[in-house]
Amino acid sequence: MRLVVIGNGMVGSRFVEDVLARDHAGKYDVTVIGAEGCEPYNRVLLSEVVAGRYDLGSLTLPTPDHPRLTVLRGTAAAAIDREDRVVTTTDGSRHRYDQLVLATGAEARIPPLAGLDLGSGQLPVGVHALRSIDDAREIIAATLNSRRAVVLGAGVLGIEAASGLAQRGCSVTIIHPMDALMERQLDGSASSVLASAMPDVGIHPRIGVGAEAAIVANGRLTGIRLTDGDVVESDLLLVATGTIANTGLAAEAGLPCERGIVVDDSSATADTRIFAIGDCAQPPNGAMGLVAQGWDQARALAERLTGATTRARGTDGNGSDVVRVKAHGLDVVTMGICGGVRPDDPAQRTLSLSDPAAGRHVEVVVSGDRLVGATCIGAGQVAADLVAVYTRRTPVPSDPAHLLLTALSPAPAAVTSPESLPDDAAVCRCNSVTKADIREAHACGARTVDEIAQATRATTGCGGCKDEVCGLLGWLNEHAATAVG
Template identity: 55%
Template sequence: MTRVVVVGHGMVGARFVDDLHARDARKAFSTVVLGAEEYEPYNRVLLSEVVAGKLEVAAITLPRAQHKAEVLLGTVAVCIDRTARTVTDQAGEQHPYDLLVLATGARARVPDLFGRRGADDLPAGAHALRTLDDAREIVAATVNARRAVVVGGGVLGLEVACGLAGRGVHVTVVHGGPHLMDRQLDATAAAVVTGRLTGLGVSVRVSARTEEAIVRGGRVTGVRLEAGETLPADLLVLTAGTVAEVDLAQRAGLDVARGIVVGDDLATLADPRVCAIGDCAQPPEGGTGLIAQGWDQARRLATRLTDSGQHESLPTIGTDVIKVKGAGLDVVTMGVCGRPRGEAAPGRRVSLSDPDGGRHVEVVVRDGRVVGATCVGAGPVAADLVAAYTRGTPAPLDPAQLLLRPVAGSAAPAATPVKMPDRAVVCRCNGVTKGDIVGCWRHGSRSVEEVAAATRATTGCGGCKDAVCGIVDWLQQTDPDQPAPVRERVSTP
């Protein structure tokens, strides 16, 4: 039996273990998982929803798969001996392996505002948002906080800002880039986003570097910007990106750049018995930092191992769709979006911008397919474009039709899932179709929770939960294949 040690019990490490055992028909693998946190795996993507008060902590726990992996919670790997093929934990116990999978993830990047302090040594009132404990501490801090500064105007920063504003805290977002979400949006789209945030009571500073956190009596009281402006704050949230956790790999002599360098097979270059997946990995195509890529890597590695090296040829398009989960802020981007117009062969771009209405939509079409899109304040358009992008359906000859008809309101969404084809993807993060949900229902899953446990729908970004609930409700009312209620048998004398 092949002994697999997995370092990391987050969303990607746990998914890999689930996928490996689900595919291991011959029971050829045993797994030991070392998890630094003392919790069962939870959906890190939804931490901002906890901060906003939209979800309780218990609601983001991931469904538990039924397998016999040995999971050691609160166990930190400190050393890898590649010659002896062992991993040593903080208690000195050694864990032998035939294959080692590193899923150590990433930690919050802490700007140089406090000297050499890291995320675990911040003054009172300052918090990163990367773990469940971080989210709990931020929620507790909002009870007495009146003014908050969020450093970082990316996706997470905007989600946190909306959540804090919804709790009645006056929020200022400080971003060093030329405009908000500058990795995904162009200046025009970002201006619309800024307008929507302003309407929510969130102030914005862009092209503004935070020079120093002002700390008095061991507590944050404000931040000073590079230009000299001082912003008072009794809550400081750091959402300035992440840094791949590569220290363990580096000490083991593995190739490390921004992440642990791996090949197409996800094995490290120096040692084919050591693989890396998720945020800690740096594959040939580069890391996106999105959970869909990590889950795709987990699936691919599990398939390669159980198929004796044969690669699974499933499409990976759609792993770069980004949705901002901010109350009052609706932003979706995908593919080639927010890129300079001078890039080589970007495709045909069509855009519609309505700043006064808080809307901006742009679609990029190449070779008859949607290869990128940006949607701000246009939910129905975003849903249509995500479907077209992830499914690769042919685009109209006039790409403007992708924008004009839904925005004009001439196309109403279907009242029930009756007309939705079975191949329609409902949960993009996990590739779950309407047909998968119907099949799961007919095999006995009778609630959203049971469907989630069987298919993993709703366990990614959470954006599909309403759709899944709608399909389950529809099936409860209309499915002719529901088993009849069990009636008591009355025995006759």
């Protein structure tokens, strides 16, 4: 059968890898149509590239070398003919399919600010989004001659990008029209604690005020006028105001689209031969905007199409909604139920500890004997402990206040040693990689983080597990050396 995949990003490439790994019967010949001319790469870590903590080459994701796989890089799909079951590309070539998977992702949303002539298709010099490798290159180049930067939007990406620009030596103002930073994850109290910590790392927040216009002279940005009349001088604007799902191909082909391509729980569209996964899709329960959700969709669809399943990696019942902000000096972790808008559930108990002077805020949400949500700012070890409780569904103490005791203690909590970590404990939650998976890869010869990543995919998601993987790998190497001795 002819399986065509449109999109060669993080989710599309993962889907192809999963299909080929499961297609033992050789059912599919796979063609991938990717608009970008490079190998697939980890978009989640682009802000880390801006900050100088990763180089662009380290973001590359593996592409299977397989006789039934054809990858067309630098080739954009132009139209889908559902009746004839053909995808036409911009170079005029035609690709027939028996089944079609749309993994077209999303593009940066550029707000209609005065001064930005969006109709021209070209932004003024100094105005950037951060969605691709090319965007990251341009931003890094711009920081060489920029000292004052504005970031528009204080969601996760906006804060990470602001941190990256500050690391590059820019004085950064972050503008957010909502009442709270990261309002999907933080309520007003948590936002206030985070905002108070930002100036110490070179970021100056303006909350509850929006951007009204970009001030442009001779085609170059010079400042941003705010809705309260203030003008922030700037020679670099980074827009982080969300994304827009790439639904154009699907809509033109007559598939139902709303905020994304409408799909059912199995990622199927209204056309039973066409599926959509990742940022372009709109599943029944909504999209979280996290790569782990897209990877879960890719795995589930690969299993459906091939009829083959593999051993479930990890035993965690949740964890794909754990958010870690990758920002120097700003320690923010959230999970589950959090933020200012929550369901009114009398069965849930909320306990919090807020100490703005110390830059610390911890909140837990408990239902029955389970942790169903948490917010941690400036409390790294507490966050690590709570993530373990949340993802492993560990019963909480009868008095949930004990979950906050490590935050109250002047001494850090004891870190779980690799030796005492259960084999089924998730180490990389983006990819559901357990300690047992890493031990198995080590036993098969993986001795470096890169080799572990190649064997298990650990560290190839948000990157937040790299320290845990390094610690576990060090313990395994030491244990192996002792056994030999």
